[in-house]
Amino acid sequence: MTAAHSSFTTRTISSLEKVFADEELQAAEFRRATALQKETFSYQVAYRSAKLAKKIQIRVESALASSIAVRTVGLVPAEMPVYHDHDEHVLRSTPGLYPDPLLPVTEAEGLTGLPHQWRSIWVTVDLSAGVPAGSYPITVVFTGQDGQELARETLELDVLAAALPEQKLIHTEWFHTDCLATYYGVDVFSERYWEIVDNYVKTAVAHGINMLLTPLFTPPLDTAIGGERPTVQLVDVEKAGDAYTFGFEKLKRWVEMCDRNGVRYFELSHLFTQWGAKHAPKIVAVEDGETKRIFGWDTDATGEGYKSFLEQFLPELVGFIRSNGLEERVYFHVSDEPHKDHIPWYESASRLLKRFVGDFPSIDALSDYDFYEKGLVPTPVPASNHIEPFLQNAVPGLWTYYCCSQYKQVANRFISMPSARNRVLGLQLYKFQIAGFLHWGYNFWYAQYSRFPIDPYRNTDANYAFPSGDPFVVYPGEDGTPVESLRLEVFREALQDLRALTLLESLIGRERTLELMEQGTDAPITFDVYPRDAAWLLACRERINEAIRSHTA
Incomplete structure (x- = not known):
C-alpha cells in the first residue's frame, strides 16, 4: 500500500x-x-x-x-x-x-x-x-x-x-417485472415501464443472462394460495362464450426489446401453478367489454374450462413462435418445483402441453428423478444438491439450479457466504458439462408469497423468508436503472471462468484442461466437494490464462 x-x-x-x-x-x-x-x-x-x-x-x-x-x-x-x-x-x-x-x-x-x-x-x-x-x-x-x-x-x-468465446451456457435469473412496476410506481405497459424493463434487461445480458422469463400470463411463482401478483400478462385475451381470441402485440414488443438487448432465449412462463400443477395461473380477459380475471387459484387445472382455453391458445402461440422465427429460442414450463406426490397432476398437465408443443423443449425445476424417468419433463432442472442421480444416468442437456434450500456444502451466493463459494460454480458447470443454469431471484422485491412489497436496501431476506441475498442480485437505482451487487459481479466472473475453460479445451483438449483446472485440489471437484479458498480460485484462473497464452502465442 x-x-x-x-x-x-x-x-x-x-x-x-x-x-x-x-x-x-x-x-x-x-x-x-x-x-x-x-x-x-x-x-x-x-x-x-x-x-x-x-x-x-x-x-x-x-x-x-x-x-x-x-x-x-x-x-x-x-x-x-x-x-x-x-x-x-x-x-x-x-x-x-x-x-x-x-x-x-x-x-x-x-x-x-x-x-x-x-x-x-x-x-x-x-x-x-x-x-x-x-x-x-x-x-x-x-x-x-x-x-x-x-x-x-x-x-x-x-x-x-x-478472447473469451461466446457463452454457450443457457442462463436465466427470473425477471420479475411486477416488482419493477411496484417499486417505481409506474403502470404496467406504460412507456416508462418499458424503459425501466429495458434498463434491467441490459444489465442482465451484460452479466451473462441470455434467457428471459417471459410472462405470457402473470407468472404463478411465489404467490400465496388465493393471492395475486400484479398483472403483467403479455398476451391479450378476449372471451366470447366458450371462444377466445388472442392478441400478441405486447409479446411482439417484448421479443423486439429482447432482440435489441441481446437476449437469446425466451423462457415462457409456467402454464400451471407452482408446487403441484393443480391450478391455472392468473389470466385476465376482456368479456362483454369488462376486463376481469377468468382463471386462477379457483381453476382446476384438469377441468374442462382451462383445458378448452389451452386447446385454443396453444396453437395460436405456436403460430406466433413460428411466424417470428423463434422455433430454436423458446422453452416451455409446466409447473415449478413439483414433488413426487404431485406426479398425477404434473403428468396430466405435461401430457396436455405436449399435445400442442411437443416439438419445443420444456424445462422445470424439480429434484425427483421419477419425473424424468416417466418422460414427463424432457429437460429436468435438478437442484445442485440433488443432481447426482441425473449425472449417474447421463441425462443429456442437463441443467441445474440452486435457491434457498441449497445451503449445505454446495455453491451458492447468500450475502453471508464467501465470494469463492459463488465463483466456484463456473468450474463445476464446466466439469459436468451443464447446459443451463436457473435461479429464481434476479429482482424479487416482495415479501415471501408476494404478500407486500419490501425495500431491498432494508430487507434482504423477503421478510425473514430466505437467507439474505437469495431473492435478488440487483437493487433499484433512483433513475430506473439497476444497482448491481458484488454477488452479481462475482457470478459473472464464474461464467467467464467457464468460457475461458471452453477456450482452453479447444486448444489442448478436455482431459488436459480438466487436469490443469483441478491442479492442487485434495479431491476431484464435484458439486459438494471443491476448494473453498479464494487464493486457490484466483490461482486456478491464472493457470488457465497462462495455458491459453502459451497455446495461442
Whole structure:
C-alpha cells in the first residue's frame, strides 16, 4: 500500500473478498492479474481513515481509464443471514451490516471515510471493446477535500491477445417485472415501464443472462394460495362464450426489446401453478367489454374450462413462435418445483402441453428423478444438491439450479457466504458439462408469497423468508436503472471462468484442461466437494490464462 497520509490506509484486494466495517481487514494484497479480451475484470481497493473524512475524490490513472468504472461497496442489513443449521462455510451467521450493493461515486459527494472502519471501492475494467495485448498499470488515487493526495494503489493487469468465446451456457435469473412496476410506481405497459424493463434487461445480458422469463400470463411463482401478483400478462385475451381470441402485440414488443438487448432465449412462463400443477395461473380477459380475471387459484387445472382455453391458445402461440422465427429460442414450463406426490397432476398437465408443443423443449425445476424417468419433463432442472442421480444416468442437456434450500456444502451466493463459494460454480458447470443454469431471484422485491412489497436496501431476506441475498442480485437505482451487487459481479466472473475453460479445451483438449483446472485440489471437484479458498480460485484462473497464452502465442 502507498499512503501519503498516516491517518489514511489502503490495500488492493481481489474481487473475492468481502470487507466488513466492524472488523480488521484480513485480505491479502492483490497486485497482478491477467485477463482475456471480451472479459470484465474486477478487483477492489480497501481503505480506512483514522478520522472522519468527507468528499474524498477518486481518480484512475491508466491507459485503460476510459474502460474503467469505480463504485463504492455499500452495506445492507442482513437480519437473517443464514438458516440455523447452516454449514461452516459462511463468513458470519450473525445479523448485521454486510457488503453487497455497488453504488455510484459522484464527484459532488465523493467517498466518506468513517473513523476506523474498513470500506472498499469496486474497480471494473471492461475489455469488451478489445484493447491491444500488453501490460497495463492501473493506479487508483485518493484525494482529500483539501486536494491533498491521501494514497495511491497500483495493480498491474496483463491483457492477453486471446478472447473469451461466446457463452454457450443457457442462463436465466427470473425477471420479475411486477416488482419493477411496484417499486417505481409506474403502470404496467406504460412507456416508462418499458424503459425501466429495458434498463434491467441490459444489465442482465451484460452479466451473462441470455434467457428471459417471459410472462405470457402473470407468472404463478411465489404467490400465496388465493393471492395475486400484479398483472403483467403479455398476451391479450378476449372471451366470447366458450371462444377466445388472442392478441400478441405486447409479446411482439417484448421479443423486439429482447432482440435489441441481446437476449437469446425466451423462457415462457409456467402454464400451471407452482408446487403441484393443480391450478391455472392468473389470466385476465376482456368479456362483454369488462376486463376481469377468468382463471386462477379457483381453476382446476384438469377441468374442462382451462383445458378448452389451452386447446385454443396453444396453437395460436405456436403460430406466433413460428411466424417470428423463434422455433430454436423458446422453452416451455409446466409447473415449478413439483414433488413426487404431485406426479398425477404434473403428468396430466405435461401430457396436455405436449399435445400442442411437443416439438419445443420444456424445462422445470424439480429434484425427483421419477419425473424424468416417466418422460414427463424432457429437460429436468435438478437442484445442485440433488443432481447426482441425473449425472449417474447421463441425462443429456442437463441443467441445474440452486435457491434457498441449497445451503449445505454446495455453491451458492447468500450475502453471508464467501465470494469463492459463488465463483466456484463456473468450474463445476464446466466439469459436468451443464447446459443451463436457473435461479429464481434476479429482482424479487416482495415479501415471501408476494404478500407486500419490501425495500431491498432494508430487507434482504423477503421478510425473514430466505437467507439474505437469495431473492435478488440487483437493487433499484433512483433513475430506473439497476444497482448491481458484488454477488452479481462475482457470478459473472464464474461464467467467464467457464468460457475461458471452453477456450482452453479447444486448444489442448478436455482431459488436459480438466487436469490443469483441478491442479492442487485434495479431491476431484464435484458439486459438494471443491476448494473453498479464494487464493486457490484466483490461482486456478491464472493457470488457465497462462495455458491459453502459451497455446495461442
